[in-house]
Amino acid sequence: MEKIANKVRETARLALANGEVNKILGWKKGDFWYDSYPAFITEEEGTASLIWDSFCVANLSKYLIEQLKEDIKVGVFLKGCDARAFNQLLKDNRVDRDKVVIYGLPCPGMIDPEKVKKAGLAKGLLDVQKSEDEVVFITKEGEQKFSAREFAYDKCLTCQYPNPVVYDELLAEEVERNNTTEYFYQDVEEIEKMSPDERFAYWVEQFSKCIRCNACRNVCPACSCEKCIFDNSKANVAGKAKVDSEEQFFHIVRAYHVAGRCVDCGECSRVCPVGIPLAKLNRKIIKDITEFYGEHNAGVNPSLDAPLETFKLEDIDPFETRAKGGK
Amino acid sequence: MKVLKKEKFPQIWQAINQAYELYLPIEKDDRVNFAQWTEGETVNLEALKTEISPKDVIFPQSETYLKFESDGKKLQLESVESENREYVLFGVRSCDAVSFNLIDNVFLREPIDRLYEKRRNKGTIVSLACSEPEENCFCSSFQIKPEEASPGVDVAAWDLGDKILWKPVTEKGQVLTQKFAQLMEDASQQDQEELIKLQNAIKEKVKELPLASVDPKVIKGELKEIFESKVWDELSQSCLGCGACTYICPTCHCYDIQDFAGGNCGERFRCWDSCMFSEFTLMAHGNPRTTQKQRFRQRFMHKLVYYPNNHGSYACVGCGRCIEKCPVNMNIVKVIKRLGGEG
């Protein structure tokens, strides 16, 4: 990855130097091995601090909404899921393609620091490096090697689009789509198999952890409304009480609102500070859409209609209970 | 000073639970958080910090304090008394224990928040020293001593391997200790020596922590100067505007008041709110903070400048939760360093 990181820095430096863009959105490294965080760079010298490593998980595309309010041209580094997110923002008319230069980064999968901590490997950890399918943990005492899959984010394990679906320049060779080991709808089917009461109990327990921080919503590239209904006191839906029904309301509406627009980036689950598996709601909708209206991968091809934007006369009709007619 | 053997834990949980509500760090789905103990729960006192701070025990995420009913022009208001029993909060780390005092400064100054006061008075707090501080801890930056009993706790405890050392510090702590004294033994000379050894070891570990050098005093200048710093533009760019940091934070205490309507009756509750949210300061005729930069600045100015001006101490205890939980790895340490001129 270090080779590509050099290319990231060089690309950014050149783009700023020759005036191709006014600002670069990339990642920088902070105090800790897992601390790769969004960087906004306008000066050529600043590009030296850019990085590309296994913790560049933050999706930079949603920042474009805010950044493009200024009349500038922005260069942005996007991974596979980030690129789908970008396309979705494009489709929702939230960004202007002409004002963005996309540097695509084929993504080998990101490492989940929580999994590293859980495995007891975080203590004294100085650096984590990834090569091919291996991940190397470096401490003062030495190095330890593991299979990268063991520490990948859950969302990366079922990733279908590691390669950017939209870019102006691709900074590395495409990686192989490697997604068959974990079955895509496994989690959803496990829940579907339960009885209604079991499902209810499962979700009530999950939702009851919710602290209403809105991280899932704010990180979501499909949640880009100018004003969210949950922020609108006049809409009279923004109950913040810690009661089951408010939590259910929030999470059902959140998931449903992105139906057909969810790019399956899994960021909602990743950022949830209390570990609610939110993507399982979104995946359920994706599964139903695929089953009823055919496969639709939001953000892959923004020229296609989203499933809820359109209809077909011959759509399945699960509702008709009696033949038409009669008085 | 007493000693409580860990093998007695199940017994003492049961015993405390008879007389009090008992809150402990409880493990569920691999995550440890303070929750009310019931038989069969997995207690995890080894995990250094709970995912969310224990502030919701003293300041619940939402609480109803008023019921109302209207009938034509008539309106009835009834204040709701909390029915909570006395409770014991066991296993609070020094940082979190200090955070309670910081919230006290606000809620217990005139006019006293009676809901809070009542709940606070019902609690007996048992702290547990941090034998193994973690790499994102920086409580020492705020003069907090994780090896000692923090001011305000009722009982201080230290983990000595197969037992904990138990030292009542307040009257409430004495009462608690006396109630369950039959489950404890007196601490021996050797225990005392072990404690000193442990405390010294903790001190050493704290010194070695990667964030040990973080010092909020690097932020200098007049309020307005800091407020107008260019740094805010830069730092706030990555902020998503979610409230994760504020809700997991042990010192954040802003709240909202809302009504729940059900026909002609309903209830009024207060609930946590976050200055990071876009509608936090929204009024019918405008909003003084329309950008995320302003909201982001408010949060850190409050912790690092406004609160210290009003109460004489920083409103951060260095627990490091925001370092762990911010979706984009923005946190108060980065803010302090940057405001201090670093980076």
Place this chain on the structure above:
Amino acid sequence: MSLENKQISSENTSNFKPLIVAFCCNWCSYAGADLAGTSRLNYPANVKIIKVPCSCRVNPNFVLRAFQRGADGVVIAGCHPGDCHYTSGNYYTRRRFTLMKNLLEYVGLEPERFKVDWISAGEGNKFAAVMNEALEQVHKLGPNRKLRDARWKR
């Protein structure tokens, strides 16, 4: 088959009067309800009808809010596909609520509590039948507790 006359054996539901909220499209289903009324067809009084300009006006929030604040069952009734007054509204309804219904069941709601059906202005019979059936099924299930707000009082 009106429920008021029906003997219910199950103990815990014996005093239970279910509340059904029915969102009816102005052009077909509401007229169907009218016809059911003028034809003196028996349909239960505890169906509360909310008239909407088109079935696709029903925001999923409405359905959730109804369940939160007292509904034991919710029905959305619109024109038959192909007959929408606005040409295509109900085709959208069909897609939206196919997904919504599945999602609600996924989080644990009993399928019988939420229905969508197509009822034309001429189908007074069908209106009565759909409502009676909805009520009967909900009655069997008992009061809705799952999405109900615990603070709500009838």
Place this chain on the structure above:
Amino acid sequence: MSCSCHGHVDPLVPKIAVIEHIRKDTPDVTTFRVVNPAGGKSFTSLPGQCAMISVPPIGEAMFSITSSPTEENFLELSIKKCGIVTEYLHGLEVGSEIGIRGPYGNNFPVNDELKGKDLLFIAGGIGLAPLRSVINYIMDKRDDYGKVDIVYGARTPDDLVHKEDIFNNWPNRLATNVFLTVDRECEGWDGHVGFVPQYIKELGLDTNKVVLICGPPIMIKFVLQGLEEIGFKKEQIYTTFELRMKCGVGKCGRCNIGDKYVCKDGPVFRLDEIQRLPDEY
């Protein structure tokens, strides 16, 4: 029932007040007179203080008390329709019960800095509401204060509030001048036309006075500029603020300007106090 008279009841719990009288001042401003159900004032207050009005299940909002503390039998609040709470309030009738709690905030220093001084009141639109409590207080203790000048402007003559006071009561008092202005020429209006800041300059007032200002932010901004040009010092000028408030007691954390809470440390600030605070209001 609520019993807010006891000290142990939470400050957030309102008590009942009855709307005794409603007066429509302008198309969107109404003055409500409220009393205890058993008669009498809900609480005593000082000029410039506020009350939190509750209309469940809509919510609460903070309003300045517009009646003078010397008014013994009731509180008055002039309320402009601009949000969900105020809209609901405007729909209420005489006899309707609402919740009230307070008084909140500090007050204009009527017993200290203002005593014996010449006073200049500058108000725009609904901004007269908080100043009226001071003006009427001073009118009732007329001998304790010097000359009083009141400059009040609104968009149109229809938008002038408390017409009885501005046209009849105040101008007829000793050593009291009322200067009215409206933004645009209007049929039936033969008074001054123009914005408040300009009018102040035209009036050529001497600067040996204490100034009290309330009005829309834009007016305040230009008035302050104008006053400084004429030669007023920041120490002579008081203004009152309004920000989003929930608790009213300095705890919920949203009405702060820098390290000051408007509900607790304000709403009345002297201009030199504001100067060290950030420009975020």
